[in-house]
Amino acid sequence: MTSSTTSIQIQLAARPEGWPAQEDFRTVQIEYGELKPGQVRVENLYLSVDPYMRGRMTDAPSYVAPYALDETLTGGAVGVVVASASDAVPVGAHVLHAFGWRDVAQEDASSFRIVEEIDGIPLSLYLSMLGMTGLTAYVGLTAIAGLQEGDTVFVSGAAGAVGTAVGQIARKLGAARVIGSAGSAEKVELLTARYGFDAAFDYKERPVREQLAEAAPDGIDVYFDNVGGDHLEAALDVLNRGGRAALCGAISTYNDDDKPAGPDNMANIIKRSLRLEGFTVGGYGHLAGEFQPLMAEWLRAGEIAYDETVVDGLGNTVQAFLDMMRGANTGKMVVRLSRS
Template sequence: MPPELQKQIKLASRPHGKPEKKDFQYDEIPVSEPEDKQVLLKTVYLSVDPYMRGRMSAAKSYVEPFKVGEPIEGGVVSKVVKSNSSLFTEGDFVIGMLPWQEYSIVNEKEVRKVDPSIAPLSSYLSILGMTGLTAYFGLLDIGKPKEGETVVISGAAGAVGSAAGQIAKIKGAYVVGIAGSDEKVEYLTGKLGFDKAINYRKSGNIREALKEACPNGIDIYFENVGGEIGDAALSLLNKFARVPVCGAISAYNNTEADIGHRVQTNLIKSSALMKGYVVNDYADRFKEGASQLGKWVSEGKLTYEETITEGFENVPDAFLGLFDGSNLGKQLVKVSEEE
């Protein structure tokens, strides 16, 4: 039986610069009973993602900001503990965009079933979920890699970057990853099969390091980071290069406008395509993407890492760690046991 009260995490204040613990507020709220066509869910895994930093600001974006004093929400895998829906039975596992709390009441249309016998539950929030799909569509639909081309991935040891680099290898590309530690560099080249990897913290001159790692220039630059790393990569683009712009985490905590390299001349000289996107642009193709990602995983062509923090009380710490680069692969929080 669920308890009478549960913990919830709200946005206490809009961060100025990098978020801090004080920007999060813990609360206790009642656990309600589901009404007709509703289910009561117990949170099992909860996802924390860099894009959430944007939603903590009031600035207009592609998704509505979080509201101060209300719960933060994100991708969650949950277990059905009570059901008043013909679509779900007790014990089913589901995924949806849900609030940061231990239990949730949702309409039956707000979540979909996932099968732990096909893949681990956590993978539906990582390689088979938003992050895997983000890499899949950004690289293949915008990047369109060809055999023998040079692909550079920034944020390459993160959940999206590591998947994008492996997909590029599957397509026969020469792949160079950029990451922030020697351990991550070793992971990229040793485990994931990247051809080269650069520790940008030790590279000195990132443009020269990239130039050396990419003797044939850059055909695809998969952008997760922005800043000086992005400036350097854009200066090395080949003719008809493609630049999928997935993220710019280097600027997410800036308190002033991010001013740097002007891209127009580079794009004109290289006749390059630079296109921003969000994964929901491809919502009508999610089934296609998830099916192909699952096939590659089952064939051993695509592997993934997850950094799993235990305990609901540690959700803010897991989120803040994203901006220190402490996670390898997808950062998740395990809130309760699967059984």
């Protein structure tokens, strides 16, 4: 027989207009009763904050339902099972799930996936390289852009969680040249010195169109887009004939109140037989089975570099999200919770 417990959770109090602010969120206490048959109780160890969450805070049609006002936000999390009424998910198991933005989750066992502990690899990587972040990069390069050996690849927002994964996976899959953009000189240095990019530039320094043309004098074959806006426009300038673009995100426009202007060179799509395809990773879960063993092998061999920006404490989750939206993170932004 399990006792009841209190869960501290973060809810959406108001829909942000423009940039989100602290007052758009509230912290509440939720009481969980005794476990029902088939349920498990999980203490969260790491929470994920991601750019897509900003889109869900707006009440507009999208690929996934918006967050509801006055209800607890959701997102990726890794935790440990502390109570179980399910033989399939025992106490002590580490699990990956979608009940983030809280310290304790209590749901049906089918909502949690047991994850393997890998020596020397933190569990938080199931929120990045081993999880949705890494799978997003893999799907965009393979299933969407059809990466071929010898391709030149450009990655926008390359110092973020997805971007750092894209650059390295592209190299492992045979790309000949990988170019990235980032928002500071320090991040540009990281891309070339740590993540193996051949060239990188600071998009705040000069127009992206100028800098990308200089970094890719022979054009690019694949564009992995995390930013949209001026980056997409610059990519359309230099994509070679038959080039492919995997459109993953458009973080440059997420907080705009006005509709952004479209690229002025869309005719290049026709002239050069380009293919631009948007995607969300949710429709490609079937590829996780081929991706995760590959990534685990690369990580064990020390062939993949990763960085995490770790913020401690559930009470700092909102600030971590706001900082991530402004590019304050290098690699994946995660919130670490101390186990009670």
